[in-house]
Amino acid sequence: MFEITQLNEKELLMQVAEGNEFAFRRLFAAYHQRLGVHIFRITQSTELAEEVVQDVFLKIWMSRETLANVDNFKAYLFVISKNHALNCMRKVVKEQLLLKKLEASNVVPFKTDSNEADQYYNLIDEAINQLPPQQQKVYLMSRHKRLKYHEIADQMEISRETVKKYLQIATTSIKDYVHEHMEAITLVMALINFFYFF
The missing domain is CATH 1.10.1740.10 (RNA polymerase sigma factor, region 2, helix turn helix motif)
Structure with a gap:
């Protein structure tokens, strides 16, 4: 110590x-x-x-x-x-x-393996919440509602290319956010394992 x-x-x-x-x-x-x-x-x-x-x-x-x-x-x-x-x-x-x-x-409740899975999905939710409104809307319409590019474009009154661009930027932002924050979780987990206190 x-x-x-x-x-x-x-x-x-x-x-x-x-x-x-x-x-x-x-x-x-x-x-x-x-x-x-x-x-x-x-x-x-x-x-x-x-x-x-x-x-x-x-x-x-x-x-x-x-x-x-x-x-x-x-x-x-x-x-x-x-x-x-x-x-x-x-x-x-x-x-x-x-x-x-x-x-x-x-x-019988469905069992998952996990704290780690929960942390991962929580980080994805946080990352989505931090997206700019238009990107967030496009991402949710594409990933959650499973709408096609042209359907999103029609509903949002933007071009298909804009939908595609928003989706690419949003996906990259989410991946980066999760990667960065999972590293922090891994750091703390590594410290816990290294300095096991009992």
């Missing part, structure tokens, strides 16, 4: 805010174990504690620019992780109740 003085911590937070991955690794190394133990005391679940630590550090990395305004990182970290842990516990309780209802009605 790395120890960080208050002065060094402020400098480290500034570096992370600027996108420095090495500084982020140091921050993670300094706090992940204490955070994991803290969350385990709340959840009494190793698996849930790991998930919360992963989610919290991912959230910190994704919104790293805000770290420049944090004066007490430990307090900040423990507050957001406690809130996230409580939300996760509520979610687990809801899922358990739903499973009991499904079992009682002999319905």
Whole structure:
């Protein structure tokens, strides 16, 4: 575990805010174990504690620019992780109740392999939401409604070439967004695996 003085911590937070991955690794190394133990005391679940630590550090990395305004990182970290842990516990309780209802009605829920798949699809949704309105409309009409170029062109009163261009730009933007953010998820996952705290 790395120890960080208050002065060094402020400098480290500034570096992370600027996108420095090495500084982020140091921050993670300094706090992940204490955070994991803290969350385990709340959840009494190793698996849930790991998930919360992963989610919290991912959230910190994704919104790293805000770290420049944090004066007490430990307090900040423990507050957001406690809130996230409580939300996760509520979610687990809801899922358990739903499973009991499904079992009682002999319905077998469809199981996916995944947290990773969920993260991937969430990123696609986020990427679509960030597209300019016209591109977003063309993309959704093409991919979700399965309309052909000429049908989209007629409905939007634009040319087929414009539809094609919008679709190409939108697809590239979505791929880039997902790729960039999946790298952040992979970074946090790699840190979790490297600094396994239990």
